[in-house]
Amino acid sequence: MTNEAIATPGKIIAVHLNYPSRAAQRGRTPAQPSYFFKPASSLAGTGGTVERPAGTELLAFEGEIAIIVGERARHVSPADGWRCIAQVTAANDFGVYDLRAADKGSNVRNKGGDGFTPLGPAALPASLAGEDGWRVRTWVNGALVQEDTSDTLLFPFGRLVADLSQHLTLEPGDVILTGTPAGSSVVVPGDVVEVEVDAPGAPGAPSTGRLVTTVTQGTVPFGDFGTKPAIDDAQRIEAWGSEAEHAAAVAAGFASALDAVADGGADATGATPSSAPEPTVLTEEVRALLDGVAVATLSVALRKRGYHDIFIEGVRANHPGDRILGLAKTLRFIPFRPDLFASHGGGFNAQKLAFDTVRPGEVLVVEARGERGTGTVGDVLALRAQVRGAAGIVTDGGVRDFDAVAQFDIPVFSQGPHPSVLGRRHVPWEVDVTIACGGAAVQPGDVIIGDGDGVIVIPPQLVAEVAAEAAEQERQDAYVARQVAAGAAVDGLFPMNAEWLARYRAETGAGASEGAR
Numbered sequence: 001m002t003n004e005a006i007a008t009p010g011k012i013i014a015v016h017l018n019y020p021s022r023a024a025q026r027g028r029t030p031a032q033p034s035y036f037f038k039p040a041s042s043l044a045g046t047g048g049t050v051e052r053p054a055g056t057e058l059l060a061f062e063g064e065i066a067i068i069v070g071e072r073a074r075h076v077s078p079a080d081g082w083r084c085i086a087q088v089t090a091a092n093d094f095g096v097y098d099l100r101a102a103d104k105g106s107n108v109r110n111k112g113g114d115g116f117t118p119l120g121p122a123a124l125p126a127s128l129a130g131e132d133g134w135r136v137r138t139w140v141n142g143a144l145v146q147e148d149t150s151d152t153l154l155f156p157f158g159r160l161v162a163d164l165s166q167h168l169t170l171e172p173g174d175v176i177l178t179g180t181p182a183g184s185s186v187v188v189p190g191d192v193v194e195v196e197v198d199a200p201g202a203p204g205a206p207s208t209g210r211l212v213t214t215v216t217q218g219t220v221p222f223g224d225f226g227t228k229p230a231i232d233d234a235q236r237i238e239a240w241g242s243e244a245e246h247a248a249a250v251a252a253g254f255a256s257a258l259d260a261v262a263d264g265g266a267d268a269t270g271a272t273p274s275s276a277p278e279p280t281v282l283t284e285e286v287r288a289l290l291d292g293v294a295v296a297t298l299s300v301a302l303r304k305r306g307y308h309d310i311f312i313e314g315v316r317a318n319h320p321g322d323r324i325l326g327l328a329k330t331l332r333f334i335p336f337r338p339d340l341f342a343s344h345g346g347g348f349n350a351q352k353l354a355f356d357t358v359r360p361g362e363v364l365v366v367e368a369r370g371e372r373g374t375g376t377v378g379d380v381l382a383l384r385a386q387v388r389g390a391a392g393i394v395t396d397g398g399v400r401d402f403d404a405v406a407q408f409d410i411p412v413f414s415q416g417p418h419p420s421v422l423g424r425r426h427v428p429w430e431v432d433v434t435i436a437c438g439g440a441a442v443q444p445g446d447v448i449i450g451d452g453d454g455v456i457v458i459p460p461q462l463v464a465e466v467a468a469e470a471a472e473q474e475r476q477d478a479y480v481a482r483q484v485a486a487g488a489a490v491d492g493l494f495p496m497n498a499e500w501l502a503r504y505r506a507e508t509g510a511g512a513s514e515g516a517r
Helices: 020-026 078-084 097-103 157-165 233-240 243-251 254-262 284-290 295-304 338-344 350-357 379-387 402-406 460-485 498-508
Strands: 012-015 035-038 048-052 063-069 085-092 135-140 143-149 175-177 192-198 211-217 324-335 362-367 392-395 412-414 426-431 435-437 440-442 447-451 454-458
Touching: 020 338, 063 135, 063 157, 063 192, 078 085, 078 157, 085 157, 085 192, 085 211, 097 233, 157 175, 284 460, 295 447, 295 454, 295 460, 324 350, 324 392, 324 435, 338 426, 350 362, 350 379, 350 426, 362 435, 379 402, 392 447, 440 454, 454 460, 460 498
Parallel strands: 012 175, 048 211, 324 362, 362 392, 392 412
Antiparallel strands: 012 035, 063 085, 063 175, 135 143, 135 192, 192 211, 324 426, 324 447, 435 440, 447 454
16 A cells, blocks of 8 residues: 555635534534635645744644545535545644634634644545544654544544535545544644544554644734734633643643743743742741751641641652752642543643743642552653752652653652553643642642651741741750760750750750740
8 A cells, every 4th residue: 555645635624523522622512513714825744834923822733634535526425425535644723722713713814824734744545444444643742642533523524525515516635624632732832743644443554654743933923904813711721622721721820921932031832931030938048947957847846836737648759868848839630530531631731731830949749649550750741840940849649760750850759650651540630729649738839848757838828937946946956966975864855854945045045945845
C-alpha cells in the first residue's frame, strides 16, 4: 500500500460537534450536524508553523480525521455516502477563540487564518478500513492529549456526506473535517502539536504519519478598521476544554501571563518570568529565624496554639538531609474515572498548569489522597518546577522516574517511587484550591517547611510568631544539650525549671520566653 498525495481541495467543510466526548465537554449534544467553511489559504502541511496572532490569548488545537471526496456527490443516501470517499488523512483545525464573537458562528476569522488547517502528511485509501475503523490521536510536546475512534461518532462519515449533498454538490478533492474529540485545549508559542490518523484494525495498521505543527507568536497588530480580539469567561471555558480547567487557569493567573507574552513580558510557555517577586510573608527576618529550626520544634509551637493536624504524613525526601521552605501552590487529583479523565486528563490539564505556573520560592503541594500506587510527578515536571525556581515539591502520592528526579537539585518529598504514568489512579482536577495532603489541610499561601522529621503546614498569619518562638526554643535546646554533654542530669533541665531558666538567661543574655518546655 502506498500513501497517496493530497490535492488542493475546492472546498473545506468542517463539522462543529461530532464526538460524544467533546459534546460532553460542551454540555450539549446536537440532534443534527452543523458545519462551517474554511478557506483553502488556511491549508498547511507537516513541519510548518501556525501563528498565534498578536494580542490574542486563546489559540486552540483540534486533532481531526479528514475525509476526502473521491466522486461527485449530490443527493446521495447515508448508505452511499461512505462510498463517495476516496481518502482519509489527518487534520488540525486550529482556531483563535478571541475572534469567535466577531464571527457569529461562521468561524471565518477565528479559524480561517493562514496555516490554520494543517493537513496530511499523507492520505490513506478509504478502502483500507470501514468508516468505523479509523483512529485519531494528538500529542502536544510529546504528550498524548487526544485519542478517539470513528466508531463513536454521533454522525458517521457517510451521513455527513449525505447530509451535505442535500444542500450542495461535493466535488472530487473536497475535504470534510469530521470533528474533534475531547482533549482540545490552548497552546502557546513554542508548543509542538502532532496529529496522526491510522486504522489500527486493518492489515499493517496503516497510518498517515504525524502531522507536525509548531506554534509561533505573531507580531503584527490588528488594525483599527476591523473587529479586535475580545474574550470572556465563556470563551475561555470552551478554549481550555472545561470549566474546571478554565477555573484552574484563572486561579493560577495563566490568562494574564499569556497576555504578557504578546507584550514580550513572559517566556515562550506563557509563564511569568522567574524574577517574579517573592511573597512578603516569608520576609528576610522570618527566614533568618527559621534557618536551622527543626520541624519538630515548630510543631510544638503550633501545638500550643491548637494546631495538631498540621503534619503531611507519610512523606520523605528524595535526598537525605533535604530541607524545604516556601509558600504552598496546590494541585488536587481526584480518583480516576474514564469519562472524567477524558475531559480533564489531556491538553493543558491542571497538572501541567501547576508546574508551568509555579513561582520562585513556592512549594508545589499535591493532593493524591495518599495513593502510593501511581506516580504524581515525573522527571520532566520536576525539572520544569526546578527551572521555574520552585522551592520544592510535596506529594502524598508516588514519584515516577524516581532515580532521575533524585539527580535534580529540587527537594521532593513523597511516599516513594512508582513507575506508572498519569491515568492509572488519578485525574488532574484543579489548582490553587484548599486541599488535603497527607492528612493536613493546605491552602494556597500556607507556609510549607520540611526536613528529615517530615513536612508541616503553618498558617501564614502565625508564621512570624511561631518562627520567633521556635528559634528561641532551638537556642534553649542547644543550651540544654551542652549541659547534658557536660554531665548534667536531665531532671529539671529538660524541660528547664525556674532555676535552670535563670542560669540560661544569665549565661546567654536571653530574655524570658514562653517557649520553655
